Amino acid sequence: MWTEARIVELKQYREEGKTGSEIALIFGCTRNAIIGKCNRLGLASPRRHGQHGALVANRNRREKPPTTKWLRPSKRKPALYQFAPETVEPLKVKYLDLTFGQCRFVLDETDDDCLPLSCGHPTHPGSSWCPHHHARFLVRR
Numbered sequence: 001m002w003t004e005a006r007i008v009e010l011k012q013y014r015e016e017g018k019t020g021s022e023i024a025l026i027f028g029c030t031r032n033a034i035i036g037k038c039n040r041l042g043l044a045s046p047r048r049h050g051q052h053g054a055l056v057a058n059r060n061r062r063e064k065p066p067t068t069k070w071l072r073p074s075k076r077k078p079a080l081y082q083f084a085p086e087t088v089e090p091l092k093v094k095y096l097d098l099t100f101g102q103c104r105f106v107l108d109e110t111d112d113d114c115l116p117l118s119c120g121h122p123t124h125p126g127s128s129w130c131p132h133h134h135a136r137f138l139v140r141r
Contacts, residue, residue, distance in 0.1 A: 001029070002037060010034070014043045088132040091120030103130035105137075 006027065013023045020034040027034065038045070090107055095116045098104060103119035110116055121130035129137070 001033075007037075007041070010037060011041070011043065014038060020045075088119075088121060088130065090118070092117045093120035094118070103133055104128045105130070105133040 010023065010027075013026065018026075020031045020038070023034045024031045090103075090105075092107065092109065093102065094111055095104070095106065095118050098118055098120065101123050103121045103123055105119040107117045107119065119130055119133060121132070123129060124131045124134040127134045127138075
């Protein structure tokens with residue numbers, strides 16, 4: 001689409017002050033195609049002037065003060081971890097062999113085929129984990 005002749009025309013129209021939309025109508029392509037090619041060629045966008053001939057500033061782009069979030073104290077309360085008092089020995093079920101209602105907590109162990117093993121105990125209501133793993137790893141807010 002971009003031949004040398006069209007690139008020369010594009011540069012000429014841009015120097016005349018035509019916008020991307022105006023050039024797109026002439027070339028029969030999209031405004032974004034024109035803007036993208038102008039950016040790749042390093043062509044500046046045309047300046048627009050207001051009613052009285054003064055250059056109109058882009059009012060949408062305000063310079064924001066630097067943020068100092070790290071200086072502000074956190075509004076969050078510290079997380080309270082609730083560990084189950086007893087430790088449960090996992091059943092070490094293959095992850096692919098789990099059925100509905102079995103704990104899906106993945107252990108740091110694998111079987112002979114290098115597949116991950118899971119806990120396998122009955123799950124906590126509304127959870128994918130048994131009561132032990134549910135209490136151990138979920139944070140109450």
